[in-house]
Amino acid sequence: MSLPPPANAPAAPKPLVKNEAIKAESNFLRGHILRDLADPTTGTITEDSSLLTKFHGIYPQDDRDLRNQRRKENKEKAFSFMARIRVPGGVCTPAQWLALDALADSHANGTLKITTRQAFQFHGILKGNLRPAIKAVNAQLLDTLAACGDVNRNVMANPNPEQSALHAETLRLAKAISDHLSPRTRAYHEIWVADELVAGGEPDHEPLYGPTYLPRKFKTVIAIPPSNDVDIYAHDLGFIAIADDSGKKLLGFNVTVGGGLGMSHNQIDTYPRLADILGFCTVDQVVDVAEKVMLVQRDYGDRTERKHARLKYTIADRGIVWFRTEVEKRLGYFLGSPRRFEFTSTGDRYGWVEGENGHAHYTLFIMSGRVKDALKAALREIATAHTGDFRLTANQNLMIAGVTPAQRPVIEALLKKHQLDGANNASGLALNAMSCVALPTCGLALAESERYLPELVKNLETEIEAAGLRDDAITLRITGCPNGCGRPYLSEIGFVGRAPGKYNVYLGAAFNGSRCNTLYKPSVLVADIVPLLGPIIHRYALERTKGESFGDFTIRAGYVKHTGTPADFHEAKAEKPAVVATPATA
Ligand code: SRM
Ligand code: SF4
Numbered sequence: 001m002s003l004p005p006p007a008n009a010p011a012a013p014k015p016l017v018k019n020e021a022i023k024a025e026s027n028f029l030r031g032h033i034l035r036d037l038a039d040p041t042t043g044t045i046t047e048d049s050s051l052l053t054k055f056h057g058i059y060p061q062d063d064r065d066l067r068n069q070r071r072k073e074n075k076e077k078a079f080s081f082m083a084r085i086r087v088p089g090g091v092c093t094p095a096q097w098l099a100l101d102a103l104a105d106s107h108a109n110g111t112l113k114i115t116t117r118q119a120f121q122f123h124g125i126l127k128g129n130l131r132p133a134i135k136a137v138n139a140q141l142l143d144t145l146a147a148c149g150d151v152n153r154n155v156m157a158n159p160n161p162e163q164s165a166l167h168a169e170t171l172r173l174a175k176a177i178s179d180h181l182s183p184r185t186r187a188y189h190e191i192w193v194a195d196e197l198v199a200g201g202e203p204d205h206e207p208l209y210g211p212t213y214l215p216r217k218f219k220t221v222i223a224i225p226p227s228n229d230v231d232i233y234a235h236d237l238g239f240i241a242i243a244d245d246s247g248k249k250l251l252g253f254n255v256t257v258g259g260g261l262g263m264s265h266n267q268i269d270t271y272p273r274l275a276d277i278l279g280f281c282t283v284d285q286v287v288d289v290a291e292k293v294m295l296v297q298r299d300y301g302d303r304t305e306r307k308h309a310r311l312k313y314t315i316a317d318r319g320i321v322w323f324r325t326e327v328e329k330r331l332g333y334f335l336g337s338p339r340r341f342e343f344t345s346t347g348d349r350y351g352w353v354e355g356e357n358g359h360a361h362y363t364l365f366i367m368s369g370r371v372k373d374a375l376k377a378a379l380r381e382i383a384t385a386h387t388g389d390f391r392l393t394a395n396q397n398l399m400i401a402g403v404t405p406a407q408r409p410v411i412e413a414l415l416k417k418h419q420l421d422g423a424n425n426a427s428g429l430a431l432n433a434m435s436c437v438a439l440p441t442c443g444l445a446l447a448e449s450e451r452y453l454p455e456l457v458k459n460l461e462t463e464i465e466a467a468g469l470r471d472d473a474i475t476l477r478i479t480g481c482p483n484g485c486g487r488p489y490l491s492e493i494g495f496v497g498r499a500p501g502k503y504n505v506y507l508g509a510a511f512n513g514s515r516c517n518t519l520y521k522p523s524v525l526v527a528d529i530v531p532l533l534g535p536i537i538h539r540y541a542l543e544r545t546k547g548e549s550f551g552d553f554t555i556r557a558g559y560v561k562h563t564g565t566p567a568d569f570h571e572a573k574a575e576k577p578a579v580v581a582t583p584a585t586a
Contacts, residue, residue: 014304022051023150023212028185028204029055037191043079043127055151055213056188057084057144058130061123065440080109081125082441084147085137089157089174089222090118090392091401092142094383097390099140101371101380107133112376114369116434116486117219118392119147119154123441134192145188150214152181152294156221156230159391159399161353161361163224163243169250170222170241173283177220177290183209208291208298215301216309218294219260221394222253228343228513230394231487233259233274236311237293239286240277242339248356252282254338255289257323258315261484263569264307265498271566272489272516273312276320278327279335292330296323346490346513347432347473348393351422359388360408361401362415365426368435368450369396378418385410395434428473429464430457434487438480438497445480447497453478456495456529463534467541474550475511478503482569489516489569492551493533501526504571505533508560511549518560518568 031052036045044060062077070077104112109124125133134144157174160167185204219235232238238256259275281289297311315323328334350363388402403411415421438449477491488494494506494517502523509517524532540553555562
C-alpha cells in the first residue's frame with residue numbers, strides 16, 4: 001500500500017487526454033485510417049481512427065432513427081459518414097454547386113446541408129463511397145481537410161453584398177488566413193485523393209501545429225460592420241473590418257479573441273463566452289496576427305481536459321492582458337487601440353441588393369440550410385444559368401451573387417418559376433430562425449432540432465401574427481444539445497435540447513449579437529412552449545418602446561436579468577461566478 005502524499009506536496013500534473021496521444025502517434029493524421037477503410041466486416045471505423053478522420057473533415061455516424069430496429073434485428077448500427085466541405089468565405093462557383101448537387105445524389109443521402117459556418121455537409125455517405133466522394137470534392141478544387149478537428153477550421157467572412165470592394169478584400173484575406181493555417185500533412189492527399197491507396201510515407205512536418213496540433217478546435221471569422229451575420233463574438237478569433245469614412249477603403253481590423261458557445265448541461269465550469277476585443281491591426285498584419293493568436297493557444301490551451309481546452313478558457317483563466325502580451329511578444333510589435341464600429345444585426349438581408357459594382361445579389365432563405373427535393377432541383381436550374389458566384393451565409397442561407405444586369409431577368413424568372421421570390425413569403429420570425437442538425441445523424445443530440453424547427457416556428461407564428469408582429473425580425477435558434485452549433489445562446493429566443501421533447505428556453509440576447517441570452521425556464525415540454533412564450537410576445541407588441549428589440553424588452557420587462565455569469569446558462573448555481581465578457585462597441 002502506498003503512503004498518501006504529504007499535505008503540502010505539489011499537486012501531480014494532470015495527465016494529457018487520450019486524444020493527445022492519438023494525435024502524437026498518428027504520423028501526422030494517418031493513424032490506421034486506411035486499414036479501417038479497407039475493413040469489409042463493418043460499415044464504420046474504429047474510435048481512434050474517428051478522432052483522426054475529423055481532421056480530414058469526416059465523421060462516422062449512424063442513423064439514430066434505426067438504432068432500436070437494428071438492435072432487435074441483431075445487426076450493427078446503420079453506419080454512414082458525414083463529410084464537411086471547407087468553403088473559405090463561403091464563396092463557390094455554379095460549377096462547384098452543380099458538382100456537389102450531383103455528388104449528394106450519387107454518393108450521399110441526396111441532400112446538401114449549408115452549415116452555420118458557411119460550409120457544406122454531405123450526410124449518409126456509405127463507407128465504400130467515402131474515398132470516391134472526397135476525391136470528387138477535391139476535383140472541384142474544394143476539400144474537407146481541417147473542416148473539423150483540433151485545427152483552424154473554415155474561415156468565415158461576411159458575404160456582404162453592398163460593398164463589393166470590401167467583400168473582395170475580406171474574401172482574399174479569409175482565403176489567405178485559411179491557406180496559411182491549413183495543416184501541411186500529406187496524409188489527406190495520400191488517403192483520399194491519390195489514385196491508389198498508399199501506406200504512410202515519409203514523416204511529415206507541421207511547421208505551425210507540430211505533431212499534436214491544437215488542444216481543441218479553433219474558429220476564425222471576419223465581419224464587416226454594420227452586419228454581424230457571422231456572429232463574431234462566438235468565435236476563437238475574429239477580425240472586424242474598419243473602413244475609412246467613404247466606407248470603401250479598408251483601414252484594418254479590430255481583433256477579437258476568446259469567443260465560444262459550447263457547454264454541458266449543469267457543468268458550471270463550462271459556459272458560452274463572448275470574445276474580447278484585443279486591439280487593432282492593419283490589413284497586412286492580419287495573417288501574422290491570426291498565426292500568433294493561434295500559436296499562443298497551441299502552447300497554453302489545456303490539453304488535460306477537452307471541456308476546458310478552447311481558447312475562451314485560456315483567456316478566462318489567464319486574463320486578456322496576459323494574452324495580449326503573449327501575442328505581442330510573438331508578433332514583435334504592438335497592436336493598436338480598437339477603432340469605433342457598430343453592429344446592427346446578426347441576420348441576413350433577404351431579396352435583391354445592389355452592389356457597388358453594378359452587380360446584384362439575391363439572398364434566399366433556406367430553412368436550417370437543408371437543400372433537398374424541389375429546392376435542390378430549383379437551385380440546380382439556377383446554377384446552370386448563373387454566371388456569378390454563390391455565397392453561403394453564416395445563417396445557413398444562400399446568396400445568388402454577382403448577377404449582371406443582363407442576367408438578372410433570367411435569375412428573376414427562375415426564382416419566380418420556383419416560387420423562391422419575395423423572400424419566400426416567410427415571417428420575420430422564420431427568416432431569423434436557425435437550427436442545428438441534431439437527429440437523426442448527430443451522435444450528441446438529446447432532442448430534435450432541424451426536424452422540429454418548422455413546427456416550432458409555425459406554432460409561434462400563430463402568436464406572432466395575432467400580436468401583429470408578422471414582419472418583425474426576432475431571432476430564434478434551436479439546438480438538440482448544449483454544444484451550441486446553431487448559436488442558440490446568441491438568439492433572442494433560444495431553445496436548447498435537454499431530452500426528447502424537452503428544451504431549456506433562453507431569452508434576452510442582443511439583436512446585434514453583442515450579448516448572450518440567459519436561461520429563462522429549464523426543461524420546457526414542447527406542448528408548453530406556446531403557453532410560455534405567447535404572453536411575452538403579446539406584451540412585447542403592446543409595451544415595446546420605439547425600436548426596442550425583443551431581447552432588450554425581455555430584460556427591461558424583467559423576464560430575465562442580465563448579469564453575464566456562467567450561472568446564467570445553467571440550472572445549477574455557480575459556486576464561483578466568473579465574469580463572461582460583454583464586448584464594448586468601441
Ligand atoms: Fe458543431 C460537434 C454540427 C457549428 C459547437 N457539431 C458537432 C458535431 C460534429 C457532432 C459530433 O461531434 O459528433 C455535429 C454534426 C452533426 C451532423 O449530423 O451534421 C455538429 N456544428 C454542426 C453544424 C453542421 C450545425 C449546423 O446545423 O449548421 C455546424 C457546422 C459548422 C461548420 O461548417 O464548421 C456547427 N458547432 C457549430 C457552432 C457554431 C459556430 O461555430 O458558429 C458551434 C458553437 C461555437 C463554438 O464552437 O463554441 C459548435 N459542435 C460544437 C461543439 C461544442 C464545442 C465546445 O467548445 O464545447 C461540438 C462538440 C465537440 O466539439 O465536442 C460540436
Ligand atoms: Fe449535434 Fe448538439 Fe451540435 Fe446540435 S448542437 S448538431 S445536437 S452537437
